[in-house]
Amino acid sequence: MSEKLEAYYGLPQEVKFCKKCTISNQRPSSVIEFKNKPSDIKPTIEFDEENVCSACQFAEIKESKIDWQEREQQLIELCDKYRSKDGSYDCIVPGSGGKDSVFVSHILKYKYGMNPLTVTWAPHKYTDIGWNNMQNWIHAGLDNILYGPNGKLHRTLTKLAFENLVHPFQPFIIGQRLIGPRFSALYNIPLVFYGENQAEYGNNIKDNDRPTMAPDFYSERPDLNKLYLGGLTVKQLVEDYHVDKRDLNPYLPVDGSRLKKIGTEVHYLSYYIKWDPQECYYYASENVGFQANTERTEGSYSKYSSIDDRIDPLHYYTTFIKFGIGRATYDSSQEIRNGKITREEGVALVHKYDDEFPAKYFREILEYMDITEERFWEIIDNARSPHLWKKENGVWKLRHQVL
Numbered sequence: 001m002s003e004k005l006e007a008y009y010g011l012p013q014e015v016k017f018c019k020k021c022t023i024s025n026q027r028p029s030s031v032i033e034f035k036n037k038p039s040d041i042k043p044t045i046e047f048d049e050e051n052v053c054s055a056c057q058f059a060e061i062k063e064s065k066i067d068w069q070e071r072e073q074q075l076i077e078l079c080d081k082y083r084s085k086d087g088s089y090d091c092i093v094p095g096s097g098g099k100d101s102v103f104v105s106h107i108l109k110y111k112y113g114m115n116p117l118t119v120t121w122a123p124h125k126y127t128d129i130g131w132n133n134m135q136n137w138i139h140a141g142l143d144n145i146l147y148g149p150n151g152k153l154h155r156t157l158t159k160l161a162f163e164n165l166v167h168p169f170q171p172f173i174i175g176q177r178l179i180g181p182r183f184s185a186l187y188n189i190p191l192v193f194y195g196e197n198q199a200e201y202g203n204n205i206k207d208n209d210r211p212t213m214a215p216d217f218y219s220e221r222p223d224l225n226k227l228y229l230g231g232l233t234v235k236q237l238v239e240d241y242h243v244d245k246r247d248l249n250p251y252l253p254v255d256g257s258r259l260k261k262i263g264t265e266v267h268y269l270s271y272y273i274k275w276d277p278q279e280c281y282y283y284a285s286e287n288v289g290f291q292a293n294t295e296r297t298e299g300s301y302s303k304y305s306s307i308d309d310r311i312d313p314l315h316y317y318t319t320f321i322k323f324g325i326g327r328a329t330y331d332s333s334q335e336i337r338n339g340k341i342t343r344e345e346g347v348a349l350v351h352k353y354d355d356e357f358p359a360k361y362f363r364e365i366l367e368y369m370d371i372t373e374e375r376f377w378e379i380i381d382n383a384r385s386p387h388l389w390k391k392e393n394g395v396w397k398l399r400h401q402v403l
């Protein structure tokens, strides 16, 4: 190719695919969402000189280098340190009632003798199956606090996150990250357990070596003018969008001095127990009556992950547009690493489903965000990076696909 095509979002110009799974080097790492600005350069997954992604490298380490019995012993010691003797709650488990939070909370309570309080940052819009699973979770013997953020503000932030970052899921990610530490502060319960560390899927591989979440994801409280929600500063939100500053509190990092006083520690269960999403699903359906969807998820072949929010399919469609990585790529790469499918099967599934448009809840979500269909496509088409996309006879096509 004679001329270099522009790469948006600071993505690597040359597109490479992992030789073991289906992920490409365009996969963005998790960012601190309340600092996420439209102009930011996105850090992406690392590939080694053999073209193996860091998630596959870590899958190898999980298989051969980590002593899982020793890790479980560490979990037992952690639980022994915090387990309550007077019937009070001794840990917080955030989650929506999906397979992962169901697994974490149930195993902590019934295998390790903890007394968890589960807390839920509500999805933008529950699906029927998601709501049923939420109920099954509680009925399987767990206490829950369902926190519903201010719907009017949540919709505004979702719309702004879509318009400015093409990232409509951002308000949920922020809330879900913060709700564990926030309830730790509110209820004076120092121990918080999330499920898997996102580094399992390709953030900096070294992040997997620590059992806890870095506090800057939830507690560093910078100057309000350096904080961004939906790609805008708090000042812009208040002045230009007439947002009531008080309403923003649930989206702002938790007061670090309060967390210090309580001694809050946010742990990932995936550090202690070998994490496998499909095994979480089997555990959740066996022990809690968790139900998979009756139909395949749009954009993928799977039926049991991220099925509780009507905005989920659009979230994955935006990653397909921005990074060329759709839901079938995320699902298949993870299942290849866990030995559930072969790479060949994964590649075929990506070709079949990755580009599928999420039609089922589309109208509902447009209405939710108060965006016209015309404006929707304008935002989507502007988000297509020239190094990933080309238009042929009026049809958008990816320049590179996994083979």
Ligand SMILES: [Zn+2]
Residues within 6 Å of the ligand: 018, 019, 020, 021, 022, 023, 052, 053, 054, 055, 056, 057, 333
């Ligand atoms: Zn890989």
